[in-house]
Amino acid sequence: MQTLIWKNLSCEEKRQALTRPAISGSQSIVEAVNQIKDAVLSRGDQALFELTEKFDKVKLDSLTVSAEQIEQAAQRVPASLKQAIQNAKANIEKFHTAQIPPAIDLETQNGVRCQVLTRPINRVGLYIPGGSAPLFSTVLMLAIPAKIAGCKRIVLCTPPPIADEILYTAQLCGVQTIYAIGGSQAVIAMAFGTQTVAKVDKIFGPGNAFVTEAKRQVSQSVNGAAIDMQAGPSEVLVLADEFADADFVASDLLSQAEHGADSQVILVTPSQALAQAVEQAIERQLAKLPRKQTACKALEHSRIFIAESLEQAVEISNEYAPEHLVVQVNNARSLLDQLDNAGSIFLGAYSPESMGDYASGTNHVLPTYGYTRTTSSLGLADFCKRMTVQELTPQGFQDLAPTVIAMAEAEQLEAHKQAVAVRLAKMPQNQP
Amino acid sequence: MQTLIWKNLSCEEKRQALTRPAISGSQSIVEAVNQIKDAVLSRGDQALFELTEKFDKVKLDSLTVSAEQIEQAAQRVPASLKQAIQNAKANIEKFHTAQIPPAIDLETQNGVRCQVLTRPINRVGLYIPGGSAPLFSTVLMLAIPAKIAGCKRIVLCTPPPIADEILYTAQLCGVQTIYAIGGSQAVIAMAFGTQTVAKVDKIFGPGNAFVTEAKRQVSQSVNGAAIDMQAGPSEVLVLADEFADADFVASDLLSQAEHGADSQVILVTPSQALAQAVEQAIERQLAKLPRKQTACKALEHSRIFIAESLEQAVEISNEYAPEHLVVQVNNARSLLDQLDNAGSIFLGAYSPESMGDYASGTNHVLPTYGYTRTTSSLGLADFCKRMTVQELTPQGFQDLAPTVIAMAEAEQLEAHKQAVAVRLAKMPQNQP
Numbered sequence: 001m002q003t004l005i006w007k008n009l010s011c012e013e014k015r016q017a018l019t020r021p022a023i024s025g026s027q028s029i030v031e032a033v034n035q036i037k038d039a040v041l042s043r044g045d046q047a048l049f050e051l052t053e054k055f056d057k058v059k060l061d062s063l064t065v066s067a068e069q070i071e072q073a074a075q076r077v078p079a080s081l082k083q084a085i086q087n088a089k090a091n092i093e094k095f096h097t098a099q100i101p102p103a104i105d106l107e108t109q110n111g112v113r114c115q116v117l118t119r120p121i122n123r124v125g126l127y128i129p130g131g132s133a134p135l136f137s138t139v140l141m142l143a144i145p146a147k148i149a150g151c152k153r154i155v156l157c158t159p160p161p162i163a164d165e166i167l168y169t170a171q172l173c174g175v176q177t178i179y180a181i182g183g184s185q186a187v188i189a190m191a192f193g194t195q196t197v198a199k200v201d202k203i204f205g206p207g208n209a210f211v212t213e214a215k216r217q218v219s220q221s222v223n224g225a226a227i228d229m230q231a232g233p234s235e236v237l238v239l240a241d242e243f244a245d246a247d248f249v250a251s252d253l254l255s256q257a258e259h260g261a262d263s264q265v266i267l268v269t270p271s272q273a274l275a276q277a278v279e280q281a282i283e284r285q286l287a288k289l290p291r292k293q294t295a296c297k298a299l300e301h302s303r304i305f306i307a308e309s310l311e312q313a314v315e316i317s318n319e320y321a322p323e324h325l326v327v328q329v330n331n332a333r334s335l336l337d338q339l340d341n342a343g344s345i346f347l348g349a350y351s352p353e354s355m356g357d358y359a360s361g362t363n364h365v366l367p368t369y370g371y372t373r374t375t376s377s378l379g380l381a382d383f384c385k386r387m388t389v390q391e392l393t394p395q396g397f398q399d400l401a402p403t404v405i406a407m408a409e410a411e412q413l414e415a416h417k418q419a420v421a422v423r424l425a426k427m428p429q430n431q432p
Numbered sequence: 433m434q435t436l437i438w439k440n441l442s443c444e445e446k447r448q449a450l451t452r453p454a455i456s457g458s459q460s461i462v463e464a465v466n467q468i469k470d471a472v473l474s475r476g477d478q479a480l481f482e483l484t485e486k487f488d489k490v491k492l493d494s495l496t497v498s499a500e501q502i503e504q505a506a507q508r509v510p511a512s513l514k515q516a517i518q519n520a521k522a523n524i525e526k527f528h529t530a531q532i533p534p535a536i537d538l539e540t541q542n543g544v545r546c547q548v549l550t551r552p553i554n555r556v557g558l559y560i561p562g563g564s565a566p567l568f569s570t571v572l573m574l575a576i577p578a579k580i581a582g583c584k585r586i587v588l589c590t591p592p593p594i595a596d597e598i599l600y601t602a603q604l605c606g607v608q609t610i611y612a613i614g615g616s617q618a619v620i621a622m623a624f625g626t627q628t629v630a631k632v633d634k635i636f637g638p639g640n641a642f643v644t645e646a647k648r649q650v651s652q653s654v655n656g657a658a659i660d661m662q663a664g665p666s667e668v669l670v671l672a673d674e675f676a677d678a679d680f681v682a683s684d685l686l687s688q689a690e691h692g693a694d695s696q697v698i699l700v701t702p703s704q705a706l707a708q709a710v711e712q713a714i715e716r717q718l719a720k721l722p723r724k725q726t727a728c729k730a731l732e733h734s735r736i737f738i739a740e741s742l743e744q745a746v747e748i749s750n751e752y753a754p755e756h757l758v759v760q761v762n763n764a765r766s767l768l769d770q771l772d773n774a775g776s777i778f779l780g781a782y783s784p785e786s787m788g789d790y791a792s793g794t795n796h797v798l799p800t801y802g803y804t805r806t807t808s809s810l811g812l813a814d815f816c817k818r819m820t821v822q823e824l825t826p827q828g829f830q831d832l833a834p835t836v837i838a839m840a841e842a843e844q845l846e847a848h849k850q851a852v853a854v855r856l857a858k859m860p861q862n863q864p
Contacts, residue, residue, distance in 0.1 A: 023654070084838035091540035091832075098536050099548065106530050108523035108793035116531065119772055121806050133844040165842055202806045216652075222455070226806035245858065251851035258847040285854070290846050333823065340551055345821040350829035352851040355822060358839045359832055361540035362820040374553050374634045374658035376818035386808035388794040389777040390787060391765065397782035400523075400791055406516035407790045410597055412565040414722050415690040419683035419784040422717070426677065 001267070001282070003275060003304040006312060018320045020264060020369055021301050023232055026209075033184045033213045040185055044194035051185045056130070058160040058180070063196045065167065065178040073167035085169055088140055088359035095361030096145045099380035111396020115389040120150040123198070124383060125190035125225070126175065127157050127205035130182050134163030135206075141363050141378065142204045143173035149383035155179065155200060157186035183207075184214030191218035191225035202226040204382070206365070228382055232369030233262035236353060237322035237342075239313050239335075240278075242271040244328035245349060249274070250281035252326050252352050253302070254295055261297035266320065267304045268313045275304050314338050321372045324353050343367050343377045398427060433699070433714070435707060435736040438744060450752045452696060452801055453733050455664055458641075465616045465645045472617055476626035483617045488562070490592040490612070495628045497599065497610040505599035517601055520572055520791035527793030528577045531812035543828020547821040552582040555630070556815060557622035557657070558607065559589050559637035562614050566595030567638075573795050573810065574636045575605035581815035587611065587632060589618035615639075616646030623650035623657035634658040636814070638797070660814055664801030665694035668785060669754035669774075671745050671767075672710075674703040676760035677781060681706070682713035684758045684784050685734070686727055693729035698752065699736045700745045707736050746770045753804045756785050775799050775809045830859060 004017055039047040045063060053059050104116035126142040128135055139156070146154045156175045158166055159182020170178055179197055181189055187207075191214075193199030203215060203225050212231045218224030236256035240249050253265040269275055282299070286292055307313040314335060317325060321341035329335065332347040339345060343366030344356050356362045365378035376382075392400065401420050408417035436449055471479040477495060485491050509517075536548035558574040560567055571588070578586045588607045590598055591614020602610055611629055613621060619639075625631030635647060635657050644663045650656030668688035672681050685697040701707055714731070718724055739745035746767060749757060753773035761767065764779040771777060775798030776788050788794045797810035808814075824832065833852050840849035 081838050081842050084835040087541075087832075087835040088839065091544065091546075094538065094540045095536075095546045098538050102534060104527075104530050106526065108526045109519075112523065112787075112792050114523075114527045114793045116811065117768075117777075122772070135843060137839055137843060220648075220652075222801065226803075247854050247858070248851075251847065251854045255845070255847040255851045258845060285847075285850060288846075289850070290844075295847065336549075336821065340554070340819075342819050345549075345819060347821060347823035350824045350826050350855060351822055352855065354836050354840060354848040354851045355544075355824060355829070355832060356820075357848060358836045360544050360822040360824065361546045362822050369654065371658075372817065372819070374817060376816075377820050379548065379818055379820075381813065381818070384808075385804065385806060386811055386813070387771075387774050387777060387804070388788075388809050388811075389768065389779060390783055390792040390794050391779035392782045392787060392792065394782050397787070400519075400787060403516040403519040404786050404790045406513050407520065407569055408786060410513050411567060411569060412722075413687070413690060414720075415683065415687040415717075415727065416786040416789060418717060418721070419680075419687045419786045422679050422683045423782060423784065426679070 001279065001299050001302045001304050003306065005306045006316060007308050017303060017305070018316070020232070020235070021262060023369070029209050029213050033210055033217060036184050037188050037217065040188045040194065041192060045196050048181055048185055048189055048194060051183070052160065052181060055183055056159045060160060060180055063179050063181060065162065065180055070167045070171050070178065073164035074171060076164045077168045081165065082168070085136065085140070085172065088137070089144065089172065091359055091361035092140055092144045093148065096148050096380050100148070109396070110399065111393035112400060113391045117387045117389055118384045119387060120152065120384055121202050122151065123153040123200040124151045125155050125157065125200035125203045127186055127203060127207055127211060128166055129207050129211070130159035134165045136163065136165040136169040137358050137364065138205060139166055139169040139173060141365050143170060143175050145363070145378070145380045146383050147174040149380055151383055153198070153200070155190065155198070157181045157190060159183060159186070184210040187211055187214035187218060191221070192223065200225055202228070204228040204365070206231060228365065228378060229367055229375055230371060233264060234259045235264040235266070235322055235368055236324040236326060237266040237268060237317050237320055238326040239317055239329060240267065240269045240274055241310060241329040242274055243330040244274055246274060246277035246281045248349055248352070249278045249328055250285050253278070254282060254285055254289065255352070255354055256324065257295035257298035257302065258289060258291040261294050263298040265298060265302040266322070268307055268316050270307045270309055270313055272306055275306060279304070317342070321370045323366045323368045323372065326353055341372045343372050394427060397423065433711065433731050433734045433736050435738065437738045438748060439740050449735060449737070452664070453694060455801070461641050461645050465642055465649060468616050469620050469649065472620045472626065473624060477628050480613055480617055480621060480626060483615070484592065484613060487615055488591045492592065492612055495611050495613055497594065497612055502599045502603050502610065505596035506603060508596045509600045513597065514600070517568065517572070517604065520569070521576065521604065523791055523793035524572055524576045525580065528580050528812050532580070541828070542831065543825035544832055545823045549819045549821055550816045551819060552584065552816055553634050554583065555585040555632040556583045557587050557589065557632035557635045559618055559635060559639055559643060560598055561639050561643070562591035566597045568595065568597040568601040569790050569796065570637060571598055571601040571605060573797050575602060575607050577795070577810070577812045578815050579606040581812055583815055585630070585632070587622065587630070589613045589622060591615060616642040619643055619646035619650060624655065632657055634660070636660040636797070638663060660797065660810060661799055661807055662803060665696060666691045667696040667698070667754055667800055668756040668758060669698040669700060669749050669752055670758040671749055671761060672699065672701045672706055673742060673761040674706055675762040676706055678706060678709035678713045680781055680784070681710045681760055682717050685710070686714060686717055686721065687784070687786055688756065689727035689730035689734065690721060690723040693726050695730040697730060697734040698754070700739055700748050701736070702739045702741055702745055704738055707738060711736070749774070753802045755798045755800045755804065758785055773804045775804050826859060829855065
């Protein structure tokens with residue numbers, strides 16, 4: 001990791017130092033996804049079977065996973081892991097249930113009643129990547145809030161062969177249909193529908209560059225589907241002072257670095273001594289990691305910033321706007337009011353990122369790439385939409401009418417004014 | 433308006449009948465915006481001056497409107513209009529203040545504290561179109577929630593010459609800086625910044641096809657800015673039964689139709705008699721409208737659907753997913769639970785759309801083009817982002833550790849597991 005003394009950097013160097021590695025939105029990926037989209041739109045299920053055979057090397061009999069297959073898979077999941085998953089589920093459920101919004105229903109003035117109604121998005125599609133490690137924790141993070149929100153249809157796509165843990169967790173969380181479809185073809189099938197795959201309104205979940213590109217495309221298409229958020233490589237920023245345990249800090253940096261070669265991990269500290277101790281701890285811990293190569297690559301474009309003070313360290317974090325922000329300083333909670341632009345914040349020595357990744361209750365689907373400045377961490381709200389309602393009594397209408405007439409006149413919208421005038425003329429007391 | 437009997441339509445005809453006119457996202461617009469972007473990015477303020485002279489025919493001395501100019505403009509706004517604007521402001525403020533979310537702070541299990549923190553988006557840019565009618569009502573709808581949210585910097589762009597009402601309203605609502613810049617160049621300047629225009633994090637507001645395309649482009653650029661929502665032509669669906677007043681219904685349809693030739697207005701009713709009466713009322717009212725031509729064009733692609741029942745009428749509305757939904761049926765509130773996919777709902781005879789457009793308190797910035805299925809009507813939440821926080825006590829950490837270790841193992845993320853293990857090993861009672 002490169003160590004930089006913040007105060008020695010010029011403005012431009014500071015900006016550069018906080019810049020994330022470029023996301024390679026290559027034209028070849030765009031074209032590949034375009035081709036897959038054409039295939040799925042024109043040939044539906046047949047294309048999905050073929051693409052699955054081509055990319056996943058699996059010849060499917062059915063795109064839909066049967067109840068029997070799910071049942072059998074669930075039986076194979078060890079009891080101890082089931083218990084862990086259920087523990088995580090209970091915490092995630094509790095935290096997301098607490099996000100159910102209160103009713104908003106008030107009179108803004110006498111006889112003018114205004115409300116906010118929160119309703120579930122009807123049909124949601126969850127995408128879970130395949131690969132060697134079955135990301136069943138992401139099933140929890142997506143399916144639990146969908147269920148609490150009351151989404152009427154919850155489907156899940158994941159490439160075959162599907163890990164037992166994913167099938168078990170999906171069933172446990174109330175996913176109604178599981179399709180053995182992966183990659184960009186899964187996103188396209190859910191966005192537009194095929195003979196077997198029913199169209200959904202919004203698509204959630206992580207994925208590789210093809211999945212990300214497919215999500216971007218369907219979100220830009222009028223007949224496509226909404227998406228949860230724009231995705232970039234995962235990242236962590238650890239803010240630590242001289243009281244932090246270097247082993248703890250190193251382990252948090254590494255648990256992010258092992259996610260992918262494009263992950264970015266950053267340490268910001270006012271303590272040179274801690275920075276050195278962390279570097280040594282990383283060396284020690286790295287040696288034992290099975291995903292050492294991946295972590296090493298991620299560390300290559302990762303950085304340590306030496307700040308002049310804790311206040312400056314906070315400024316650097318707010319400027320970087322990290323997905324995960326781990327705060328290992330004395331009395332970490334006292335910094336909370338100053339911290340901004342972070343997806344999820346982990347306070348204190350005993351709140352490593354792993355806790356939130358799996359089981360504390362918070363959601364691990366978070367904005368990356370600086371989007372935390374404007375985008376929320378995934379929550380119940382993302383599975384809902386808000387509608388407003390207004391109802392005016394005749395008296396409320398009459399009281400507000402002059403205001404609306406004056407404004408519509410000034411905006412030269414005569415029909416808007418007439419909609420008020422035509423009613424005023426028919427008010428009982430104004431009738432001849 | 434074309435009248436269609438719903439039950440006589442085939443599935444495909446139903447789908448077609450509810451399809452919106454295509455949005456012309458023409459390549460020439462994309463290219464024009466690209467050129468403007470290049471100009472603003474390479475030549476900054478100078479390009480803005482030139483583009484303003486070219487498109488708005490105004491030679492500016494300064495891009496920023498001075499405090500003196502604002503003061504003078506405010507003095508020219510008639511007192512009666514000021515009072516109307518202040519009345520609307522009070523209602524909008526009340527409704528959006530009611531949207532301040534409650535604190536979410538709980539223990540998901542003993543010693544595992546989780547929170548949702550809601551923070552303002554720091555820098556927001558509001559866009560207000562120019563043209564003959566000064567849309568100062570949109571200033572209210574954007575600036576009031578930005579102020580309540582606590583956005584640190586609120587700027588506004590609108591093309592010169594700027595109407596007095598816009599300057600007055602912007603100042604009244606706490607907008608800090610007003611730039612006399614319009615069109616796609618305004619969006620690009622706010623998204624990327626120039627010498628004079630400071631970069632913002634998120635851009636709000638309506639605009640023509642160039643503004644919409646610029647918003648799309650900056651929202652897709654990593655260094656750009658977030659945007660409020662994808663925009664399409666404005667639309668209303670009126671759901672009415674035989675008890676509705678045909679004049680009222682006609683006036684609501686027309687107040688939407690006058691917005692633009694591409695507006696869509698739809699009447700859904702189980703009553704043939706009402707449908708005919710509304711058509712006649714439209715003829716009568718249309719004759720008197722100054723924006724008659726615009727409204728006529730909009731009516732050309734607008735429709736009346738005759739439903740078999742009120743239930744079917746509700747289904748049609750939910751399927752169309754209108755921006756504005758006006759409900760003029762006996763006991764309108766009783767339908768509310770069944771209504772879905774609408775931006776804003778207007779209940780009963782005395783709640784015309786104009787009321788919400790200006791002054792009831794609800795926001796008039798709403799999803800169009802069917803996006804109400806997944807997108808919320810603009811509200812306080814759009815000026816904020818949610819971050820999550822977790823803090824575990826040593827005991828809470830120890831209790832949850834086995835769950836996280838089991839899950840990290842199953843996902844083969846060893847470093848995630850180690851971040852827990854390294855802490856467990858150092859717990860006081862586990863020390864040698």
